[in-house]
Amino acid sequence: MRILHTSDWHIGRSFHGHSTLDALREVLRDLVRQVEQNGVDLVVVSGDVFDSATPAAGAYTLLTDVLHGIREAGAQVVVTSGNHDSAARLGFQSRFLGAAGVHVITDPLTVGEPLTFHDAHGPVHVYPVPYLEPALVRHLWPEAEIRTQEQAMRHAMSLISADRAERGGRSIVMAHCFAAGVEPTQGVEREIRQDLRQGSLDVVPLGDLAGHDYVALGHIHGRATLADGIRYSGAPLHYSFGEADKPRGAWILDLDADGIASVEWTDLPVPRRLAVLRGTLDELLSDPRFDEHTDDWVCAVLTDAVPQPEPMRRLQKRFPHCATIQSDPEQVDTGPERSYRDRVGRGRPDPQVVDDFLAFVRAGDGASDAERGLVADVVSAHRAEESA
Missing domain, CATH: 3.60.21.10 (Metallo-dependent phosphatases)
Structure with a gap:
């Protein structure tokens, strides 16, 4: 039998x-x-x-x-x-x-x-x-x-x-x-x-x-x-x-x-292969080593320290069957561990507090030059309002 x-x-x-x-x-x-x-x-x-x-x-x-x-x-x-x-x-x-x-x-x-x-x-x-x-x-x-x-x-x-x-x-x-x-x-x-x-x-x-x-x-x-x-x-x-x-x-x-x-x-046949691809969004969108996965079901593991705009829409242009995205930023050594009080303690300039916060949530990357300018403008406007 x-x-x-x-x-x-x-x-x-x-x-x-x-x-x-x-x-x-x-x-x-x-x-x-x-x-x-x-x-x-x-x-x-x-x-x-x-x-x-x-x-x-x-x-x-x-x-x-x-x-x-x-x-x-x-x-x-x-x-x-x-x-x-x-x-x-x-x-x-x-x-x-x-x-x-x-x-x-x-x-x-x-x-x-x-x-x-x-x-x-x-x-x-x-x-x-x-x-x-x-x-x-x-x-x-x-x-x-x-x-x-x-x-x-x-x-x-x-x-x-x-x-x-x-x-x-x-x-x-x-x-x-x-x-x-x-x-x-x-x-x-x-x-x-x-x-x-x-x-x-x-x-x-x-x-x-x-x-x-x-x-x-x-x-x-x-x-x-x-x-x-x-x-x-x-x-x-x-x-x-x-x-x-x-x-x-x-x-x-x-x-x-x-x-x-x-x-x-x-x-048994596999109608569509599954692939877990890891890298920054720019790497996944441009690196030739991912070409073989354009027809696969894709799970994209993004290692960007900063969340990227519209990642699914952009990924699906290259991988039409991108099904899910996971965020796993590469860890960066940010030096000795500092307490929350150290980060926002009295006497620290407001722009520095914001920069430290961004470095913490972005695993090491603080504010960009454009963001620092924006923060400076907001802080300045706030101080002017308080003075008035």
């Missing part, structure tokens, strides 16, 4: 205010083509099919087209819900879809009940685990203490292991969670990075996921191999500049009579 592992489609997500629907359609169309060309028997989608609990109509149309394409290519599909999905909406009409070879699993109470497929070597049991939010599932299993996602996943895996012990045979687990061993540099989701900083992230130990031929994970947007047979496929499209250097694709695994015979990565 040949299985394709994908996840985190996030249909409907925007990219810095731009729709990604057409780009994702192109990528998933290529995924369907690879299903057909590689003779894939089963496609597993491990959560976050949609980006929102209330997808727009166009998101449903795209999902319908892709699922229909996979079935036309000759493969069956198993889909689970992720933390971005509405389980109720995604699972609507799941019984009828299952009869058509599209198995959508969103009900936590089905955990431990496999979908069984057959090849020349016998049965392959696929155990789908929808995203388990502890507050929403703990009442379903009152016999277990479920206060964290780690505990929820541990209980779910215990149900799966018990069922597999009775059935025997080869087994595949699908889950949407943060598993131990994923590094932040491997492309973690925005909300996961926030949880990491706050120290509130539920991490599922790899030991809780072990014991099966393959564990198809979702939730992380960069591909990752955590252990033999435990992998993330990542998202099929780049959804942030932090993912710019992460490959996009899916895992294709072959099962023989003994389990996993091989696992290979297959690339």
